[in-house]
Amino acid sequence: MIVVNGLKKRFKLAKELLNTTSSSDSRQREGFFHSVENVSFSCGRGEVLGLLGPNGAGKTTTLRMLSTALKPDAGSIEISGQNIVKNPLKGRKAIGFLSGTTGLYGRLTARENVEYFAKLHGLKGRALKSRCDELFTRLSMGDFLDKRAEHLSTGMKQKTNIARAVVHRPDVVVLDEPTTGLDIMTKQNIIEFIRDLKADNTPVVFSTHHLDEVALLCDSVCLIDRGTSRFCGSIEAFKEVGQSGELNDAFMNIVNQGSLHV
Amino acid sequence: MFEVFLKEVKELLRDRKTLFFVIALPIVIFPILFALLGFLASKTTFEAEQKVHIYYLANASLSPDFEQMLFYHKSFRPYKGNEKFETIEALKSAVKAGKIDVGIEIPATYDSQVAGKHQQISWHVVFNDAQSINFVYKRLEKLINKFSAQIRSTRLEALGAPQKEHPAILKPITITKVDTADKRENYGEKLGALIPYMLIPLVLMGASYPAIDLGAGEKERGTLETLLLTPVTRTQLVLGKFLTILASSISCALVTVSSMAIWVAIAGGIGVLDTIIDAFSSVTFTDFLLIFALLLPVAVMLSSLVLAISIYARTFKEAQNYMGPLSMLVFVPIVVSVMPNMSLNTTTAWIPITNVSLAIKEIIKGTVDHSAVGLIFVASALLAGALLMFCIRWFSKESVLFR
Numbered sequence: 001m002i003v004v005n006g007l008k009k010r011f012k013l014a015k016e017l018l019n020t021t022s023s024s025d026s027r028q029r030e031g032f033f034h035s036v037e038n039v040s041f042s043c044g045r046g047e048v049l050g051l052l053g054p055n056g057a058g059k060t061t062t063l064r065m066l067s068t069a070l071k072p073d074a075g076s077i078e079i080s081g082q083n084i085v086k087n088p089l090k091g092r093k094a095i096g097f098l099s100g101t102t103g104l105y106g107r108l109t110a111r112e113n114v115e116y117f118a119k120l121h122g123l124k125g126r127a128l129k130s131r132c133d134e135l136f137t138r139l140s141m142g143d144f145l146d147k148r149a150e151h152l153s154t155g156m157k158q159k160t161n162i163a164r165a166v167v168h169r170p171d172v173v174v175l176d177e178p179t180t181g182l183d184i185m186t187k188q189n190i191i192e193f194i195r196d197l198k199a200d201n202t203p204v205v206f207s208t209h210h211l212d213e214v215a216l217l218c219d220s221v222c223l224i225d226r227g228t229s230r231f232c233g234s235i236e237a238f239k240e241v242g243q244s245g246e247l248n249d250a251f252m253n254i255v256n257q258g259s260l261h262v
Numbered sequence: 263m264f265e266v267f268l269k270e271v272k273e274l275l276r277d278r279k280t281l282f283f284v285i286a287l288p289i290v291i292f293p294i295l296f297a298l299l300g301f302l303a304s305k306t307t308f309e310a311e312q313k314v315h316i317y318y319l320a321n322a323s324l325s326p327d328f329e330q331m332l333f334y335h336k337s338f339r340p341y342k343g344n345e346k347f348e349t350i351e352a353l354k355s356a357v358k359a360g361k362i363d364v365g366i367e368i369p370a371t372y373d374s375q376v377a378g379k380h381q382q383i384s385w386h387v388v389f390n391d392a393q394s395i396n397f398v399y400k401r402l403e404k405l406i407n408k409f410s411a412q413i414r415s416t417r418l419e420a421l422g423a424p425q426k427e428h429p430a431i432l433k434p435i436t437i438t439k440v441d442t443a444d445k446r447e448n449y450g451e452k453l454g455a456l457i458p459y460m461l462i463p464l465v466l467m468g469a470s471y472p473a474i475d476l477g478a479g480e481k482e483r484g485t486l487e488t489l490l491l492t493p494v495t496r497t498q499l500v501l502g503k504f505l506t507i508l509a510s511s512i513s514c515a516l517v518t519v520s521s522m523a524i525w526v527a528i529a530g531g532i533g534v535l536d537t538i539i540d541a542f543s544s545v546t547f548t549d550f551l552l553i554f555a556l557l558l559p560v561a562v563m564l565s566s567l568v569l570a571i572s573i574y575a576r577t578f579k580e581a582q583n584y585m586g587p588l589s590m591l592v593f594v595p596i597v598v599s600v601m602p603n604m605s606l607n608t609t610t611a612w613i614p615i616t617n618v619s620l621a622i623k624e625i626i627k628g629t630v631d632h633s634a635v636g637l638i639f640v641a642s643a644l645l646a647g648a649l650l651m652f653c654i655r656w657f658s659k660e661s662v663l664f665r
Binding site for chain 1: 265266269272273276277483484485487488489490491492493494495660661663664
């Protein structure tokens, strides 16, 4: 289970933006851009949580904090009771991260890419081989395992990336817009991957702009707007608060209301 | 850290561009380039030496002896045309028009001047000096000096000085040079300054290409973020990358030096470059080890610096833009080391790169002060350590990693 509570993150403004008084964005103040002001949500075992929000809402910053790439200014992130803000190394062992823009090492083969990350996560010997073989079979990677990543198709790359992200059997999987720019076949791989994780009882935090994917996969949603979580709850509750049976309309209504439903 | 290092080396060895710059360029291209330059230079010199110059001697009838000397010289041939160039202006025009290579004007008053015995005579030599290799003036000067010596001898005899006393009159004191510097020291002074010019930029070149790939390249490909999410500390990541860059940097220098040594040996085998081989024959294996030991902290310094730059850059191109000024920055201290009166002492031993450059020269000369080398090693190692620490700190900064 992952519990996120009161996350805050601000970035120093670039010099050229410091003296801009005309900015209408209330998040620009005191020489800082307050990217995330107050984000809280939780995601239990076997649950898929959709992280929604307009562009620039603070979703990517939130996910970067979840993945320990960025350190929050305040707040806590607990995975199975461990505060990973205080112990990021433990957090990295517990999280599997995948985004639409994640790259692979082009001059390494698909197998070498996955094995490299397995080694960095401390797997070795027989344990490493059996885990990798299990993933290669499950993701049907046999045909391209020994091809260099630079020569793989987008679908093959995405499968390799999935294997890389979960090779260490993470407790939580974080996905940042994983289907952006992908064709239907590759998108389907991702959807199946998320379903497999759900079947394995792994909590999945899934950021996306595609509400059809949310309807298809998610049990609950967290809507972030202007750095703050406006809504957290089940899909049904989301539609109820958003006063619409359609996710798109409910989304627009909650953003326009501007009030908190956490 | 070891896993990071092994993976980076594997990737590096599969990168044709880096392999080209670090291995192929030093092994094949540099010797070919030097050989080509040497061939072209010797060809140009040979052609210049073989060239026969067409001359015109104005007022030739005034000095038939000199006319004869010039006529029978193997490198000169008289102008065969019908035109006359009896003034300096006419000679200039003829040279410019390419009708002659050189014109010599004997003054119309030559007869009276030579007879006057106490007068200095002025001749004019007209030629085009805007050529890098041009033997015409030297040859003519030699010939005129020889002719002038004949006149001097006649005048001295006329003054009552017998032929055998002429050298004592003309040059009462002669100097015999007794040089305490041996051949190694002499050649070392000249060649020793060139070695750092070659080695230190090579160390930088060997570090730059992989550094760009390992820092900015990872950012651009989107692999850095995934790497940062593994349970490997930032220090281990930096050290893994740093060791790869260092290995490449040292390999580049070693491969080049070995390649050059082999090519010099081959050239020596066919009798070329005897002087260089002779000069370096007294440089011992310990000296080479000492040079290598001094290059190590320089390689550490430059590897840390290029890695820090590459991590800061957002893209491959941005990193390449930063590397350009860095190469200039490295050349400045090397140039300082070859400035007049620059020598290795307790002050210069603290100037980064200049100190190593000076020490390498002294090692080649065989005059190195080993305590100064120790000081250089301490100074360079301290700076290298500080830069490496900076690199690790830099790699931990969110504002640098997520610019």
